[in-house]
Amino acid sequence: MSSLQQTLTLAWRSLLQLRRNPWELMDFSIQPILFLLLFLYVFGGAVAGSTAAYLDFILPGVIVMNLVFVTVYVGHGLNTDLTRGVFDRFRALPIARWSPLAGRILADMVKQAWCVLLLLVVGFLLGFRLGAPVSGVLVMLALLLVFAFAMSWIMVLVGVVARDPEHVQLFGFTALFPVTFLSNVFVPLDTLPPFIRAVVAANPVSLLAEASRGLLSGGPVLEPALWSLVWAGTITVVFAPLSLWALNRRLARS
Amino acid sequence: MDDAIRAEGLVKQFGATRALDGIDLSVPRGTVFGLLGPNGAGKTTAVRILATLLAPDAGQAWVDGFDVVTEAATVRSRIGLTGQYASVDEKLTGRENLILIARLLGFSRRDARARAGELLAEFGLEDAAHRPVQTYSGGMRRRLDLAASLVGQPRILFLDEPTTGLDPRARLDLWNLIRQLVAQGTTVLLTTQYLEEADSLADEIVVIDQGRVIASGTSDQLKARIGGQTLVLAPEQESDLATALSIVTEIVGREPEVDGARLQVPASDPALVPAVVRRLDESGIVARELTLRGASLDDVFLTLTGRHASVETPADDAEVAP
Ligand SMILES: Nc1ncnc2c1ncn2[C@@H]1O[C@H](COP(=O)(O)OP(=O)(O)O)[C@@H](O)[C@H]1O
Numbered sequence: 001m002s003s004l005q006q007t008l009t010l011a012w013r014s015l016l017q018l019r020r021n022p023w024e025l026m027d028f029s030i031q032p033i034l035f036l037l038l039f040l041y042v043f044g045g046a047v048a049g050s051t052a053a054y055l056d057f058i059l060p061g062v063i064v065m066n067l068v069f070v071t072v073y074v075g076h077g078l079n080t081d082l083t084r085g086v087f088d089r090f091r092a093l094p095i096a097r098w099s100p101l102a103g104r105i106l107a108d109m110v111k112q113a114w115c116v117l118l119l120l121v122v123g124f125l126l127g128f129r130l131g132a133p134v135s136g137v138l139v140m141l142a143l144l145l146v147f148a149f150a151m152s153w154i155m156v157l158v159g160v161v162a163r164d165p166e167h168v169q170l171f172g173f174t175a176l177f178p179v180t181f182l183s184n185v186f187v188p189l190d191t192l193p194p195f196i197r198a199v200v201a202a203n204p205v206s207l208l209a210e211a212s213r214g215l216l217s218g219g220p221v222l223e224p225a226l227w228s229l230v231w232a233g234t235i236t237v238v239f240a241p242l243s244l245w246a247l248n249r250r251l252a253r254s
Numbered sequence: 255m256d257d258a259i260r261a262e263g264l265v266k267q268f269g270a271t272r273a274l275d276g277i278d279l280s281v282p283r284g285t286v287f288g289l290l291g292p293n294g295a296g297k298t299t300a301v302r303i304l305a306t307l308l309a310p311d312a313g314q315a316w317v318d319g320f321d322v323v324t325e326a327a328t329v330r331s332r333i334g335l336t337g338q339y340a341s342v343d344e345k346l347t348g349r350e351n352l353i354l355i356a357r358l359l360g361f362s363r364r365d366a367r368a369r370a371g372e373l374l375a376e377f378g379l380e381d382a383a384h385r386p387v388q389t390y391s392g393g394m395r396r397r398l399d400l401a402a403s404l405v406g407q408p409r410i411l412f413l414d415e416p417t418t419g420l421d422p423r424a425r426l427d428l429w430n431l432i433r434q435l436v437a438q439g440t441t442v443l444l445t446t447q448y449l450e451e452a453d454s455l456a457d458e459i460v461v462i463d464q465g466r467v468i469a470s471g472t473s474d475q476l477k478a479r480i481g482g483q484t485l486v487l488a489p490e491q492e493s494d495l496a497t498a499l500s501i502v503t504e505i506v507g508r509e510p511e512v513d514g515a516r517l518q519v520p521a522s523d524p525a526l527v528p529a530v531v532r533r534l535d536e537s538g539i540v541a542r543e544l545t546l547r548g549a550s551l552d553d554v555f556l557t558l559t560g561r562h563a564s565v566e567t568p569a570d571d572a573e574v575a576p
């Protein structure tokens with residue numbers, strides 16, 4: 001079996017876990033839908049004048065927010081494998097050293113794609129219509145997955161460092177809440193007080209949301225998309241080596 | 255290189271703790287080798303080094319003739335490992351766990367299913383095969399874990415405290431499974447805190463303490479050094495302790511060790527017990543406890559090192575059924 005097949009098999013295993021664990025599936029399927037509905041109907045009138053107008057704005061925002069939260073599962077799953085000894089079982093098998101980690105990240109990409117498509121379908125049912133070419137959806141998906149991949153490396157680090165899976169979740173969500181809320185996901189940039197505007201504008205979550213809005217409904221795409229990619233590249237360059245170093249260190253000391 | 259497993263001068267340091275302090279081992283093919291030692295002796299560290307999960311700080315080891323550091327990938331294709339704590343995926347079913355390992359080992363989808371089915375039957379897990387491992391008892395988990403390390407039919411098997419935390423029934427079941435494997439020619443290295451376990455399974459035993467080998471030999475050789483059995487006596491009235499002590503000393507010909515309200519002394523002759531009973535009776539001493547028990551790891555320890563072993567009781571272990 002090639003190392004690619006090993007990775008696919010291990011990704012299959014991560015996805016199989018979902019079938020046995022409906023709560024996790026609910027977590028990242030129902031929760032973003034609830035978020036979407038809540039924000040849409042609670043803030044829609046106040047922020048955009050009508051829910052219909054707000055839907056165009058909030059749908060890409062919720063997609064990006066959820067994307068960021070779902071990356072926590074990479075760390076959670078990795079930590080579970082590390083603390084429960086499953087990772088050791090894989091390491092004692094004659095398979096490629098990197099395939100367990102690659103399998104986990106690949107499975108996460110599948111989950112991410114599922115969430116994006118699910119939210120698009122729900123948005124469509126709520127009355128959302130594309131204002132840009134359909135190809136924009138694919139470009140958005142690719143852009144989002146590239147960013148999710150970069151974020152995965154941060155979560156690998158969290159998963160390696162944390163004592164147990166509960167701490168991964170606690171730490172992950174606590175750190176990600178300010179990052180997602182200090183963005184233009186819920187309200188347009190120009191409604192914010194000037195002193196945080198710079199921070200919000202530079203936040204990759206804002207940049208991704210803006211690029212996604214452009215790709216779905218029309219508007220600026222190139223600049224926010226490029227900046228998102230710069231972020232993704234930077235995060236990967238910094239965190240991939242750091243996470244692998246931390247992982248090897250943990251394995252060498254246990 | 256004829257040995258299935260061979261280690262020379264293994265050293266491993268964790269911060270201030272010297273987990274292994276120069277361990278030599280040699281395990282002939284087709285035999286069961288028992289690594290016996292109290293909690294913290296270095297058993298798990300030794301197994302993890304031999305199974306390529308951990309690199310030694312010094313020393314060398316070979317499994318099936320291959321160096322565990324420089325030829326780790328080859329070693330991995332020859333071994334099965336059942337760690338101290340069951341390392342199966344809790345969220346998958348028993349069958350899925352085995353199919354996963356088989357697929358990773360290169361079995362086709364069909365062969366993987368067949369091999370999983372075989373092992374589930376062999377380990378008495380057929381009825382639970384479709385249930386997530388979360389719902390398994392401690393004994394079932396251990397059996398699945400063992401099955402998972404046998405998917406590729408390894409010639410050399412590492413079992414780290416395979417029965418710690420199991421009830422006596424499950425322990426006997428597992429012993430029988432291990433005996434069957436050995437009968438098929440598998441070389442087994444098992445670690446344990448129980449002399450009784452090493453005694454009943456292993457051809458050759460090495461006792462380790464604080465990362466060093468302190469004794470080795472067959473089970474009979476070890477027991478001969480300890481004197482076999484121990485007489486334990488606890489008088490009902492603590493005030494009788496002194497009298498009981500002099501009676502036991504006189505009959506056994508050796509002063510017992512006082513452990514709280516209990517006396518313990520190595521005693522190889524079973525005929526001593528009735529003699530002790532008679533003398534206690536004459537002196538009007540009622541015994542709360544009077545037994546002759548087989549030697550334990552603690553006795554081995556006391557004899558070899560002059561101190562007690564800190565052996566975990568099964569109930570203290572994390573690995574109990576939910
Ligand atoms: N990852 C680790 N970090 C620090 N100390 C460790 C680590 N693993 C084991 N030790 C220490 O090394 C010694 C041997 O441990 P171990 O091999 O687990 O013993 P055993 O399996 O015989 O109980 C113990 O003192 C233990 O505390």
Ligand SMILES: [Mg+2]
Pocket residue numbers: 297298299338414415
């Ligand atoms: Mg151990």
